[in-house]
Amino acid sequence: MPVSAPPGPRSRATRALSLASSLLILTAACSAPGTPSAADPTAAPPLPGPEDGAGPSGGGAPGGDARGSDGGPADEGPLRARVVVIDPGHNGGNASAPDEISETVPAGPNEKACDTVGAETASGYAEHEFNWDLSVLVKERLEEDGATVVLTREDNEGVGPCIDERAGIGNDAEADAAVSLHADGGPESGRGFHVIMPGGVSGFTDDIVEPSRLLAEDLHRAYLEGSGVPHADYLADEGLDERTDLGGLNMSDVPKVFLETGNMRNAEDAALMEDPEWRERAADAIARGLADYLMRR
């Protein structure tokens, strides 16, 4: 469910302009050499047409407001009429509700636990809190560029929602893109991020595998460039992984990926995650990756 994001310390206008500039650069880079610009949809200014104003966001996503977090209209900016669901992994109350979160729910062909507690750094910064902190920052940035953003939980105090409900929120919102933000609890010696995209699960992910791969690639590139975190050296393939066992992906009908932003058990990654300034930088990169994907459509 959406929440009002607190104002960030940086200038919203500066961030919005910075994102718009990067989108223009990306657009230019996408133009194939020798391709007549008139025939290349990416060569035109990638602003949605007026008809896009009647998209699923309309006057706001389920429960959403129709205004950006700065009080301005949400239907202005390069991402107007785009709907993004951000899923901050886990929740602050999960550890105190073991029975509730261990109940099994549909996860595709099989069932899995409703949710889990998540990782934490050696000094006790919990993954659920980090995921929440980061998600709010990403939400602010996307809203500044006109997107409608739905979070899958209201705060960091509750239990769940279960993984299938998290996917259902993206489906109900008819999101153009959905991303689950997480941090891994890998081996102390390993560091880095990875993006998890849905593999083919017949009857479940057939319709989202391809767009989710594009989303994963855009997010991977932007996060690698912007966050300062290398891709994971202890799993995945240069920061990209495909999985068929995640209910949050299998139950999604909209393009969706998981971003494991780093390894909380690794001292170097943990130091970044615990740094509020780095979280701003990471949120910039995530918002840019999502915008890159959305502007291709």
Ligand SMILES: [Zn+2]
């Ligand atoms: Zn997690």
